[in-house]
Amino acid sequence: MKIEGKVWRYGDNIDTDVIIPARYLNTFDPAELAKHCMVDIDENFAPNVKAGDVMVGGKNFGCGSSREHAPVAIKASGIPVVIAASFARIFYRNGINIGLPLLEIGDDVKKIRANDVLKIDTATGTIENLTTGDTFKAQPLPPFVQGIADAGGLINYIKTKK
Protein backbone atom coordinates (compact mmCIF):
# COMPACT_ATOMS: atom_id res chain seq x y z
CA MET A 1 0.00 0.00 0.00
CA LYS A 2 1.34 3.43 -0.95
CA ILE A 3 0.18 6.35 1.17
CA GLU A 4 0.76 10.10 1.16
CA GLY A 5 -0.66 11.88 4.15
CA LYS A 6 -0.42 14.58 6.78
CA VAL A 7 0.93 13.70 10.25
CA TRP A 8 -1.00 13.69 13.52
CA ARG A 9 1.91 13.65 15.98
CA TYR A 10 1.72 12.28 19.52
CA GLY A 11 4.31 11.57 22.24
CA ASP A 12 5.62 8.59 24.21
CA ASN A 13 3.48 5.97 26.01
CA ILE A 14 0.19 6.77 24.24
CA ASP A 15 -2.08 4.34 26.07
CA THR A 16 -5.20 2.64 24.79
CA ASP A 17 -7.30 4.48 27.41
CA VAL A 18 -6.59 7.78 25.64
CA ILE A 19 -6.89 6.25 22.15
CA ILE A 20 -10.43 5.15 23.10
CA PRO A 21 -11.59 5.83 26.69
CA ALA A 22 -13.45 3.00 28.45
CA ARG A 23 -16.61 5.09 28.72
CA TYR A 24 -17.11 4.42 24.99
CA LEU A 25 -16.43 0.67 25.20
CA ASN A 26 -20.09 -0.23 25.59
CA THR A 27 -20.11 -0.57 21.80
CA PHE A 28 -17.72 -2.13 19.28
CA ASP A 29 -19.13 -0.35 16.21
CA PRO A 30 -16.02 1.03 14.41
CA ALA A 31 -17.72 4.25 13.20
CA GLU A 32 -18.99 5.01 16.71
CA LEU A 33 -15.54 4.33 18.24
CA ALA A 34 -13.90 6.61 15.64
CA LYS A 35 -16.04 9.55 16.83
CA HIS A 36 -14.23 9.45 20.19
CA CYS A 37 -10.72 8.46 19.09
CA MET A 38 -7.96 10.37 20.99
CA VAL A 39 -10.57 12.70 22.56
CA ASP A 40 -8.89 12.87 25.99
CA ILE A 41 -5.58 14.21 24.63
CA ASP A 42 -6.63 15.81 21.35
CA GLU A 43 -10.19 17.04 20.84
CA ASN A 44 -9.28 18.23 17.33
CA PHE A 45 -8.39 14.78 16.02
CA ALA A 46 -11.78 13.12 15.52
CA PRO A 47 -13.58 16.12 13.94
CA ASN A 48 -10.66 17.05 11.64
CA VAL A 49 -8.84 13.84 10.66
CA LYS A 50 -9.02 13.09 6.93
CA ALA A 51 -8.87 9.68 5.29
CA GLY A 52 -5.22 9.04 4.38
CA ASP A 53 -3.72 11.11 7.22
CA VAL A 54 -1.13 9.19 9.23
CA MET A 55 -0.57 8.88 12.99
CA VAL A 56 2.92 9.09 14.49
CA GLY A 57 3.79 8.37 18.12
CA GLY A 58 6.89 7.97 20.29
CA LYS A 59 7.95 4.89 22.22
CA ASN A 60 5.61 2.23 23.68
CA PHE A 61 2.65 3.35 21.53
CA GLY A 62 -0.59 1.60 22.49
CA CYS A 63 0.42 0.52 26.00
CA GLY A 64 -2.14 -0.55 28.58
CA SER A 65 -5.41 -2.32 27.95
CA SER A 66 -5.71 -5.10 25.36
CA ARG A 67 -8.82 -3.45 23.87
CA GLU A 68 -8.72 -4.01 20.11
CA HIS A 69 -11.22 -1.15 20.02
CA ALA A 70 -8.11 1.11 20.02
CA PRO A 71 -6.57 0.14 16.65
CA VAL A 72 -10.12 -0.32 15.30
CA ALA A 73 -10.94 3.30 16.27
CA ILE A 74 -7.74 4.57 14.62
CA LYS A 75 -8.37 2.58 11.44
CA ALA A 76 -12.03 3.64 11.28
CA SER A 77 -10.89 7.28 11.58
CA GLY A 78 -9.34 6.87 8.13
CA ILE A 79 -5.74 6.45 9.33
CA PRO A 80 -4.14 3.82 7.04
CA VAL A 81 -0.84 3.40 8.97
CA VAL A 82 0.67 4.20 12.39
CA ILE A 83 4.38 4.94 12.79
CA ALA A 84 6.12 4.91 16.19
CA ALA A 85 9.52 4.55 17.83
CA SER A 86 8.17 1.31 19.37
CA PHE A 87 4.80 -0.32 20.00
CA ALA A 88 3.38 -2.03 23.06
CA ARG A 89 3.14 -5.78 22.43
CA ILE A 90 -0.62 -6.38 22.49
CA PHE A 91 -1.39 -3.27 20.40
CA TYR A 92 1.19 -4.42 17.84
CA ARG A 93 -0.45 -7.84 17.47
CA ASN A 94 -3.89 -6.27 17.32
CA GLY A 95 -2.86 -3.85 14.57
CA ILE A 96 -1.45 -6.63 12.41
CA ASN A 97 -4.45 -8.84 13.16
CA ILE A 98 -6.97 -6.23 11.94
CA GLY A 99 -4.93 -5.20 8.91
CA LEU A 100 -3.66 -1.85 10.20
CA PRO A 101 0.01 -1.56 9.17
CA LEU A 102 2.33 -0.47 12.00
CA LEU A 103 5.83 0.76 11.23
CA GLU A 104 8.50 0.81 13.93
CA ILE A 105 11.35 3.23 13.26
CA GLY A 106 13.08 3.87 16.64
CA ASP A 107 14.62 7.28 17.25
CA ASP A 108 14.05 8.36 13.62
CA VAL A 109 10.55 9.21 14.75
CA LYS A 110 12.01 12.38 16.29
CA LYS A 111 12.51 13.70 12.75
CA ILE A 112 8.77 13.71 12.10
CA ARG A 113 6.69 16.69 13.27
CA ALA A 114 3.00 17.47 13.38
CA ASN A 115 1.58 18.36 9.95
CA ASP A 116 4.63 17.07 8.02
CA VAL A 117 3.58 15.19 4.90
CA LEU A 118 4.87 11.62 4.62
CA LYS A 119 5.05 9.32 1.61
CA ILE A 120 4.94 5.71 2.78
CA ASP A 121 5.23 2.33 1.10
CA THR A 122 3.98 -0.19 3.67
CA ALA A 123 5.19 -3.16 1.59
CA THR A 124 8.84 -2.05 1.75
CA GLY A 125 8.61 -0.06 5.00
CA THR A 126 10.09 3.03 3.39
CA ILE A 127 9.01 6.43 4.66
CA GLU A 128 9.84 9.73 2.99
CA ASN A 129 9.24 12.96 4.85
CA LEU A 130 8.23 15.23 1.94
CA THR A 131 8.30 18.28 4.22
CA THR A 132 11.91 17.84 5.44
CA GLY A 133 13.41 15.53 2.81
CA ASP A 134 14.38 12.84 5.39
CA THR A 135 13.89 9.17 4.54
CA PHE A 136 13.49 6.27 6.97
CA LYS A 137 13.22 2.51 6.81
CA ALA A 138 10.98 0.55 9.19
CA GLN A 139 11.93 -2.74 10.88
CA PRO A 140 10.73 -5.61 8.65
CA LEU A 141 8.15 -8.06 10.04
CA PRO A 142 9.11 -11.72 10.51
CA PRO A 143 7.94 -13.64 7.36
CA PHE A 144 5.14 -15.50 9.20
CA VAL A 145 3.76 -12.26 10.61
CA GLN A 146 4.16 -10.55 7.22
CA GLY A 147 1.93 -13.33 5.86
CA ILE A 148 -0.83 -12.30 8.28
CA ALA A 149 -0.40 -8.65 7.28
CA ASP A 150 -0.46 -9.55 3.57
CA ALA A 151 -3.71 -11.48 4.03
CA GLY A 152 -5.26 -8.29 5.43
CA GLY A 153 -5.41 -9.64 8.98
CA LEU A 154 -5.59 -12.82 11.01
CA ILE A 155 -9.20 -13.80 10.23
CA ASN A 156 -8.53 -13.76 6.48
CA TYR A 157 -5.25 -15.58 7.06
CA ILE A 158 -6.97 -18.36 9.05
CA LYS A 159 -9.70 -18.70 6.40
CA THR A 160 -7.06 -19.36 3.75
CA LYS A 161 -5.59 -22.14 5.95
CA LYS A 162 -8.79 -24.21 6.09
Add this chain to the structure above:
Amino acid sequence: MGMTISEKILARHAGVDSVEAGQLVICDLDLVMANDVTGPPSIKEFEKIGRPVFDAEKIALIPDHFQPAKDIKSADLAKIMRDFARKNKIKHYYEQGRVGIEHVILPEFGIVAPGMLIIGADSHTCTYGAVNAFSTGVGTTDLAVGLATGKAWFKVPESINVHLTGKKPKNICGKDIILTLIGKIGVDGALYKALEFTGEGVKELSMTDRLTISNMAIEAGAKAGVFPFDEVTQLYVSRRVKKTFEPVTPDADAKYSSTVEINLSELKPVVALPHLPENVKTVEELGEIKINQVVIGSCTNGRLEDLGIAAGILRGRKVHPDVRCIIIPGSQEIYKEAIHCHWIDIFIDAGCVVSCPTCGPCLGGYMGILSAGERCVSTTNRNFRGRMGHVDSEVYLASPFVAAASAITGKISTPEEVL
Protein backbone atom coordinates in the same frame (compact mmCIF):
# COMPACT_ATOMS: atom_id res chain seq x y z
CA MET B 1 21.09 -24.81 26.77
CA GLY B 2 18.91 -24.28 29.84
CA MET B 3 15.40 -22.86 29.56
CA THR B 4 13.35 -20.36 31.54
CA ILE B 5 9.85 -21.23 32.81
CA SER B 6 8.35 -19.28 29.88
CA GLU B 7 10.45 -21.18 27.33
CA LYS B 8 9.57 -24.54 28.90
CA ILE B 9 5.82 -23.90 28.91
CA LEU B 10 5.85 -22.60 25.31
CA ALA B 11 7.99 -25.57 24.15
CA ARG B 12 5.69 -28.07 25.82
CA HIS B 13 2.62 -26.53 24.16
CA ALA B 14 4.33 -26.28 20.77
CA GLY B 15 5.09 -30.02 20.95
CA VAL B 16 8.85 -29.57 20.81
CA ASP B 17 11.68 -30.38 23.24
CA SER B 18 13.13 -26.91 23.39
CA VAL B 19 12.68 -23.37 22.14
CA GLU B 20 14.77 -20.26 22.48
CA ALA B 21 13.98 -16.58 22.78
CA GLY B 22 12.99 -14.92 19.50
CA GLN B 23 11.64 -18.14 17.93
CA LEU B 24 8.08 -18.06 16.54
CA VAL B 25 5.95 -20.99 17.67
CA ILE B 26 2.34 -22.08 17.26
CA CYS B 27 1.00 -23.47 20.53
CA ASP B 28 -2.00 -25.41 21.80
CA LEU B 29 -3.90 -23.40 24.40
CA ASP B 30 -5.20 -24.75 27.72
CA LEU B 31 -7.64 -21.90 28.30
CA VAL B 32 -9.08 -19.02 26.25
CA MET B 33 -10.74 -16.22 28.22
CA ALA B 34 -12.73 -13.06 27.50
CA ASN B 35 -14.95 -10.59 29.37
CA ASP B 36 -18.08 -8.57 28.54
CA VAL B 37 -16.07 -5.81 26.80
CA THR B 38 -13.81 -8.03 24.69
CA GLY B 39 -15.98 -11.14 24.37
CA PRO B 40 -18.74 -9.72 22.13
CA PRO B 41 -16.41 -8.37 19.39
CA SER B 42 -14.43 -11.65 19.62
CA ILE B 43 -17.64 -13.61 19.08
CA LYS B 44 -18.38 -11.49 15.98
CA GLU B 45 -14.91 -12.22 14.56
CA PHE B 46 -15.20 -15.89 15.57
CA GLU B 47 -18.40 -16.22 13.56
CA LYS B 48 -16.58 -15.00 10.43
CA ILE B 49 -14.25 -18.00 10.68
CA GLY B 50 -17.19 -20.42 10.40
CA ARG B 51 -15.97 -23.20 12.69
CA PRO B 52 -17.34 -24.51 16.02
CA VAL B 53 -15.61 -23.65 19.30
CA PHE B 54 -12.48 -25.79 19.74
CA ASP B 55 -13.40 -27.04 23.24
CA ALA B 56 -16.32 -25.76 25.34
CA GLU B 57 -14.50 -26.85 28.53
CA LYS B 58 -11.41 -24.74 27.80
CA ILE B 59 -13.19 -21.40 27.34
CA ALA B 60 -14.00 -18.91 30.10
CA LEU B 61 -16.40 -16.01 29.48
CA ILE B 62 -16.60 -13.66 32.46
CA PRO B 63 -19.08 -10.75 32.61
CA ASP B 64 -17.25 -8.45 35.06
CA HIS B 65 -16.35 -5.12 33.47
CA PHE B 66 -19.67 -3.27 33.11
CA GLN B 67 -21.88 -5.83 34.91
CA PRO B 68 -24.40 -5.79 36.57
CA ALA B 69 -25.14 -3.75 33.45
CA LYS B 70 -24.39 -0.05 33.88
CA ASP B 71 -26.49 0.98 30.86
CA ILE B 72 -28.48 -0.44 27.95
CA LYS B 73 -25.52 -0.89 25.61
CA SER B 74 -23.62 -2.78 28.34
CA ALA B 75 -26.66 -4.99 28.90
CA ASP B 76 -26.61 -5.72 25.15
CA LEU B 77 -22.93 -6.76 25.39
CA ALA B 78 -23.69 -9.09 28.31
CA LYS B 79 -26.55 -10.61 26.34
CA ILE B 80 -24.37 -11.35 23.31
CA MET B 81 -21.93 -13.23 25.53
CA ARG B 82 -24.65 -14.98 27.55
CA ASP B 83 -26.43 -16.21 24.40
CA PHE B 84 -23.13 -17.42 22.93
CA ALA B 85 -22.20 -19.22 26.16
CA ARG B 86 -25.56 -21.03 26.32
CA LYS B 87 -25.59 -21.95 22.62
CA ASN B 88 -22.07 -23.34 22.75
CA LYS B 89 -22.38 -24.89 26.25
CA ILE B 90 -19.36 -22.96 27.52
CA LYS B 91 -18.33 -24.56 30.81
CA HIS B 92 -16.79 -21.53 32.49
CA TYR B 93 -19.52 -18.93 32.03
CA TYR B 94 -20.66 -17.46 35.32
CA GLU B 95 -23.79 -15.36 35.70
CA GLN B 96 -24.08 -12.31 37.94
CA GLY B 97 -24.34 -13.38 41.55
CA ARG B 98 -21.93 -16.23 40.90
CA VAL B 99 -19.31 -14.32 38.96
CA GLY B 100 -16.46 -12.14 40.24
CA ILE B 101 -13.57 -10.27 38.67
CA GLU B 102 -12.05 -12.55 36.01
CA HIS B 103 -8.48 -12.59 37.35
CA VAL B 104 -9.73 -13.12 40.89
CA ILE B 105 -12.10 -16.02 40.22
CA LEU B 106 -10.11 -18.05 37.68
CA PRO B 107 -7.37 -18.81 40.24
CA GLU B 108 -9.93 -19.04 43.07
CA PHE B 109 -12.08 -21.58 41.19
CA GLY B 110 -8.98 -23.63 40.30
CA ILE B 111 -9.52 -23.09 36.57
CA VAL B 112 -5.91 -21.96 36.08
CA ALA B 113 -3.11 -24.26 37.20
CA PRO B 114 0.69 -24.57 37.07
CA GLY B 115 2.20 -25.25 33.66
CA MET B 116 -0.87 -24.08 31.72
CA LEU B 117 -0.73 -21.85 28.64
CA ILE B 118 -3.52 -19.27 28.65
CA ILE B 119 -4.58 -16.34 26.49
CA GLY B 120 -7.20 -13.83 27.55
CA ALA B 121 -8.70 -10.81 25.86
CA ASP B 122 -7.72 -8.65 28.79
CA SER B 123 -4.26 -7.25 29.36
CA HIS B 124 -4.18 -8.37 33.00
CA THR B 125 -4.40 -12.03 31.95
CA CYS B 126 -0.73 -12.09 32.99
CA THR B 127 -2.04 -12.50 36.58
CA TYR B 128 -1.92 -16.32 36.35
CA GLY B 129 1.88 -16.29 36.21
CA ALA B 130 1.53 -16.23 40.00
CA VAL B 131 0.42 -19.88 39.94
CA ASN B 132 3.31 -20.91 37.65
CA ALA B 133 1.32 -20.65 34.39
CA PHE B 134 2.30 -18.75 31.23
CA SER B 135 -0.61 -16.46 30.49
CA THR B 136 -0.83 -13.33 28.40
CA GLY B 137 -3.26 -10.72 27.17
CA VAL B 138 -4.38 -10.57 23.55
CA GLY B 139 -6.92 -8.64 21.51
CA THR B 140 -10.28 -9.53 20.03
CA THR B 141 -9.00 -11.19 16.86
CA ASP B 142 -6.37 -13.42 18.49
CA LEU B 143 -9.07 -14.46 20.94
CA ALA B 144 -11.52 -15.25 18.14
CA VAL B 145 -8.95 -17.47 16.46
CA GLY B 146 -8.24 -19.10 19.84
CA LEU B 147 -11.96 -19.86 20.28
CA ALA B 148 -12.07 -21.55 16.87
CA THR B 149 -8.71 -23.33 16.77
CA GLY B 150 -7.41 -23.60 20.35
CA LYS B 151 -4.12 -22.27 19.05
CA ALA B 152 -2.13 -19.04 19.05
CA TRP B 153 1.25 -17.95 17.71
CA PHE B 154 3.89 -16.62 20.06
CA LYS B 155 7.29 -15.08 19.72
CA VAL B 156 9.18 -16.78 22.55
CA PRO B 157 10.11 -13.90 24.88
CA GLU B 158 13.42 -13.26 26.54
CA SER B 159 13.01 -13.18 30.30
CA ILE B 160 14.21 -10.65 32.82
CA ASN B 161 15.30 -12.30 36.07
CA VAL B 162 13.73 -10.37 38.95
CA HIS B 163 15.83 -11.61 41.84
CA LEU B 164 14.17 -11.14 45.20
CA THR B 165 16.13 -11.21 48.46
CA GLY B 166 15.52 -10.14 52.08
CA LYS B 167 12.44 -10.19 54.29
CA LYS B 168 9.14 -8.48 53.57
CA PRO B 169 8.72 -5.69 56.17
CA LYS B 170 5.51 -5.02 58.09
CA ASN B 171 2.87 -3.01 56.20
CA ILE B 172 4.47 -3.83 52.82
CA CYS B 173 2.75 -6.08 50.29
CA GLY B 174 2.96 -7.25 46.68
CA LYS B 175 1.76 -3.86 45.40
CA ASP B 176 4.81 -2.06 46.84
CA ILE B 177 7.07 -4.69 45.25
CA ILE B 178 5.62 -4.45 41.74
CA LEU B 179 5.35 -0.65 41.82
CA THR B 180 8.98 -0.44 42.99
CA LEU B 181 9.98 -2.73 40.09
CA ILE B 182 8.02 -0.69 37.52
CA GLY B 183 9.58 2.48 38.95
CA LYS B 184 13.02 0.94 38.35
CA ILE B 185 12.55 -0.43 34.82
CA GLY B 186 9.80 1.84 33.43
CA VAL B 187 6.51 1.19 31.63
CA ASP B 188 8.35 -0.29 28.65
CA GLY B 189 11.19 -1.84 30.66
CA ALA B 190 10.01 -5.37 29.86
CA LEU B 191 8.53 -4.73 26.41
CA TYR B 192 8.28 -8.04 24.48
CA LYS B 193 9.86 -9.83 27.46
CA ALA B 194 8.66 -11.95 30.36
CA LEU B 195 9.43 -11.20 33.99
CA GLU B 196 10.48 -14.28 35.93
CA PHE B 197 10.81 -14.05 39.70
CA THR B 198 13.61 -15.92 41.46
CA GLY B 199 15.53 -15.87 44.72
CA GLU B 200 15.05 -16.51 48.42
CA GLY B 201 12.63 -13.61 48.66
CA VAL B 202 9.96 -15.50 46.67
CA LYS B 203 9.04 -17.65 49.68
CA GLU B 204 8.32 -14.47 51.67
CA LEU B 205 5.40 -13.75 49.37
CA SER B 206 1.85 -14.98 49.90
CA MET B 207 -0.21 -16.07 46.89
CA THR B 208 -2.07 -12.75 47.16
CA ASP B 209 1.26 -10.86 46.90
CA ARG B 210 2.22 -12.95 43.87
CA LEU B 211 -1.12 -12.46 42.11
CA THR B 212 -0.77 -8.67 42.58
CA ILE B 213 2.79 -8.72 41.23
CA SER B 214 2.06 -10.90 38.18
CA ASN B 215 -1.10 -8.89 37.50
CA MET B 216 0.89 -5.69 36.96
CA ALA B 217 3.67 -7.23 34.83
CA ILE B 218 1.87 -5.69 31.83
CA GLU B 219 2.42 -2.22 33.34
CA ALA B 220 6.13 -2.77 32.64
CA GLY B 221 5.18 -3.84 29.10
CA ALA B 222 5.78 -7.53 29.92
CA LYS B 223 4.16 -10.42 28.11
CA ALA B 224 4.00 -12.43 31.33
CA GLY B 225 5.11 -12.31 34.97
CA VAL B 226 5.93 -15.82 36.12
CA PHE B 227 6.64 -17.27 39.56
CA PRO B 228 8.30 -20.61 40.28
CA PHE B 229 6.29 -23.44 41.82
CA ASP B 230 6.90 -23.84 45.55
CA GLU B 231 5.12 -24.77 48.80
CA VAL B 232 2.97 -21.64 48.67
CA THR B 233 1.79 -22.55 45.16
CA GLN B 234 1.24 -26.18 46.18
CA LEU B 235 -0.90 -25.18 49.17
CA TYR B 236 -2.94 -22.72 47.08
CA VAL B 237 -3.67 -25.01 44.12
CA SER B 238 -4.15 -28.22 46.10
CA ARG B 239 -7.35 -26.83 47.61
CA ARG B 240 -8.71 -25.61 44.27
CA VAL B 241 -7.40 -27.39 41.19
CA LYS B 242 -9.20 -30.68 40.48
CA LYS B 243 -7.32 -31.77 37.36
CA THR B 244 -3.73 -32.98 37.05
CA PHE B 245 -1.08 -30.41 36.32
CA GLU B 246 2.66 -30.31 35.77
CA PRO B 247 4.66 -27.61 37.60
CA VAL B 248 7.54 -25.98 35.75
CA THR B 249 10.94 -25.14 37.22
CA PRO B 250 13.55 -23.05 35.40
CA ASP B 251 16.85 -24.74 34.55
CA ALA B 252 19.83 -23.68 36.67
CA ASP B 253 21.54 -22.50 33.46
CA ALA B 254 18.47 -20.72 32.02
CA LYS B 255 19.43 -17.64 30.06
CA TYR B 256 17.97 -14.28 31.12
CA SER B 257 18.32 -11.03 29.20
CA SER B 258 19.12 -9.14 32.40
CA THR B 259 18.75 -9.32 36.17
CA VAL B 260 17.01 -6.80 38.42
CA GLU B 261 17.71 -7.07 42.15
CA ILE B 262 15.06 -6.20 44.72
CA ASN B 263 15.87 -6.44 48.43
CA LEU B 264 12.51 -6.75 50.13
CA SER B 265 13.96 -5.62 53.49
CA GLU B 266 14.61 -2.15 52.02
CA LEU B 267 11.08 -1.57 50.67
CA LYS B 268 8.90 1.31 51.84
CA PRO B 269 5.25 2.10 51.09
CA VAL B 270 5.11 3.64 47.61
CA VAL B 271 2.59 5.25 45.28
CA ALA B 272 2.60 5.73 41.50
CA LEU B 273 1.76 9.35 40.72
CA PRO B 274 -0.36 10.38 37.72
CA HIS B 275 -0.30 9.61 34.83
CA LEU B 276 1.99 6.57 34.49
CA PRO B 277 2.58 3.53 36.72
CA GLU B 278 6.36 4.23 36.52
CA ASN B 279 6.05 7.56 38.40
CA VAL B 280 6.83 5.82 41.69
CA LYS B 281 7.73 7.65 44.90
CA THR B 282 7.78 6.60 48.54
CA VAL B 283 4.88 8.02 50.53
CA GLU B 284 7.45 9.71 52.80
CA GLU B 285 8.80 11.70 49.84
CA LEU B 286 5.42 13.25 49.09
CA GLY B 287 4.21 16.50 50.55
CA GLU B 288 0.58 16.81 51.64
CA ILE B 289 -1.62 15.50 48.81
CA LYS B 290 -5.29 15.79 49.70
CA ILE B 291 -7.67 13.29 48.18
CA ASN B 292 -11.38 12.94 47.37
CA GLN B 293 -11.79 9.21 46.88
CA VAL B 294 -10.25 5.86 47.77
CA VAL B 295 -10.89 2.63 45.86
CA ILE B 296 -9.91 -0.72 47.39
CA GLY B 297 -10.55 -3.62 45.03
CA SER B 298 -9.87 -4.76 41.41
CA CYS B 299 -8.04 -7.72 39.86
CA THR B 300 -4.89 -6.25 41.40
CA ASN B 301 -5.94 -5.90 45.06
CA GLY B 302 -9.50 -7.16 45.55
CA ARG B 303 -8.61 -10.42 47.32
CA LEU B 304 -9.41 -11.52 50.86
CA GLU B 305 -5.96 -10.65 52.20
CA ASP B 306 -6.30 -7.14 50.70
CA LEU B 307 -9.67 -6.59 52.38
CA GLY B 308 -8.18 -7.91 55.63
CA ILE B 309 -5.41 -5.31 55.42
CA ALA B 310 -7.99 -2.56 54.87
CA ALA B 311 -10.17 -3.84 57.73
CA GLY B 312 -7.18 -3.92 60.08
CA ILE B 313 -6.58 -0.23 59.45
CA LEU B 314 -10.20 0.95 59.30
CA ARG B 315 -11.28 -0.97 62.44
CA GLY B 316 -12.71 1.51 64.94
CA ARG B 317 -11.80 4.47 62.72
CA LYS B 318 -13.79 6.73 60.39
CA VAL B 319 -13.28 7.68 56.76
CA HIS B 320 -12.27 11.36 56.53
CA PRO B 321 -15.31 13.64 56.01
CA ASP B 322 -13.97 14.85 52.63
CA VAL B 323 -13.36 11.32 51.28
CA ARG B 324 -15.53 8.66 49.62
CA CYS B 325 -14.07 5.20 50.25
CA ILE B 326 -15.30 2.46 47.89
CA ILE B 327 -14.55 -1.17 48.71
CA ILE B 328 -15.09 -3.86 46.06
CA PRO B 329 -14.55 -7.52 46.97
CA GLY B 330 -13.14 -9.41 43.96
CA SER B 331 -15.49 -12.39 44.17
CA GLN B 332 -18.62 -13.63 45.90
CA GLU B 333 -16.52 -16.03 48.03
CA ILE B 334 -14.32 -13.15 49.17
CA TYR B 335 -17.39 -10.99 49.86
CA LYS B 336 -18.98 -13.75 51.94
CA GLU B 337 -15.77 -14.48 53.85
CA ALA B 338 -15.38 -10.74 54.58
CA ILE B 339 -18.90 -10.79 56.03
CA HIS B 340 -18.02 -13.80 58.22
CA CYS B 341 -14.89 -12.01 59.44
CA HIS B 342 -17.06 -8.95 60.29
CA TRP B 343 -14.88 -6.84 57.97
CA ILE B 344 -17.92 -5.57 56.09
CA ASP B 345 -19.25 -4.31 59.45
CA ILE B 346 -15.95 -2.49 59.96
CA PHE B 347 -16.13 -0.93 56.49
CA ILE B 348 -19.73 0.23 56.84
CA ASP B 349 -19.17 1.51 60.38
CA ALA B 350 -16.18 3.48 59.06
CA GLY B 351 -18.39 5.06 56.40
CA CYS B 352 -17.28 3.09 53.31
CA VAL B 353 -19.34 2.10 50.28
CA VAL B 354 -19.24 -1.69 49.75
CA SER B 355 -20.08 -2.89 46.22
CA CYS B 356 -20.66 -6.24 44.58
CA PRO B 357 -17.65 -7.64 42.63
CA THR B 358 -16.98 -5.64 39.43
CA CYS B 359 -14.09 -3.99 37.58
CA GLY B 360 -16.23 -0.83 37.80
CA PRO B 361 -14.19 2.27 38.61
CA CYS B 362 -10.73 0.84 37.78
CA LEU B 363 -11.25 1.54 34.08
CA GLY B 364 -13.67 4.41 34.53
CA GLY B 365 -16.63 2.14 33.86
CA TYR B 366 -18.97 2.99 36.72
CA MET B 367 -19.27 2.85 40.52
CA GLY B 368 -16.92 5.68 41.45
CA ILE B 369 -16.19 7.90 38.43
CA LEU B 370 -14.11 11.01 39.20
CA SER B 371 -15.10 14.60 38.44
CA ALA B 372 -12.70 17.24 37.05
CA GLY B 373 -9.84 17.99 39.43
CA GLU B 374 -10.61 15.12 41.80
CA ARG B 375 -7.92 12.83 43.22
CA CYS B 376 -8.23 9.15 44.05
CA VAL B 377 -5.87 6.80 45.88
CA SER B 378 -6.60 3.44 44.34
CA THR B 379 -5.38 -0.14 44.72
CA THR B 380 -6.05 -0.64 40.98
CA ASN B 381 -3.43 -0.97 38.25
CA ARG B 382 -3.46 2.06 35.93
CA ASN B 383 -3.31 5.80 36.46
CA PHE B 384 -3.41 6.95 32.83
CA ARG B 385 -5.07 10.28 32.03
CA GLY B 386 -8.81 9.95 32.37
CA ARG B 387 -8.59 6.30 33.43
CA MET B 388 -11.11 6.67 36.29
CA GLY B 389 -13.23 9.45 34.87
CA HIS B 390 -12.71 13.09 33.86
CA VAL B 391 -9.58 13.78 31.84
CA ASP B 392 -8.49 16.27 34.52
CA SER B 393 -8.88 13.82 37.42
CA GLU B 394 -5.92 12.03 39.02
CA VAL B 395 -5.28 8.46 40.17
CA TYR B 396 -2.52 7.52 42.64
CA LEU B 397 -1.82 3.78 42.68
CA ALA B 398 -1.06 2.28 46.07
CA SER B 399 -1.29 -0.77 48.32
CA PRO B 400 -4.39 -1.47 50.45
CA PHE B 401 -2.29 -0.36 53.48
CA VAL B 402 -1.71 3.09 52.01
CA ALA B 403 -5.22 3.33 50.50
CA ALA B 404 -6.97 2.56 53.81
CA ALA B 405 -4.70 4.88 55.80
CA SER B 406 -5.28 7.67 53.27
CA ALA B 407 -9.06 7.18 53.50
CA ILE B 408 -8.83 8.05 57.21
CA THR B 409 -6.47 11.03 57.00
CA GLY B 410 -7.86 12.52 53.77
CA LYS B 411 -4.34 12.76 52.34
CA ILE B 412 -1.85 10.21 51.01
CA SER B 413 -0.50 8.54 54.14
CA THR B 414 1.52 5.59 55.39
CA PRO B 415 -0.29 3.08 57.61
CA GLU B 416 2.04 4.13 60.47
CA GLU B 417 0.37 7.55 60.48
CA VAL B 418 -2.92 6.06 61.68
CA LEU B 419 -2.00 2.84 63.51
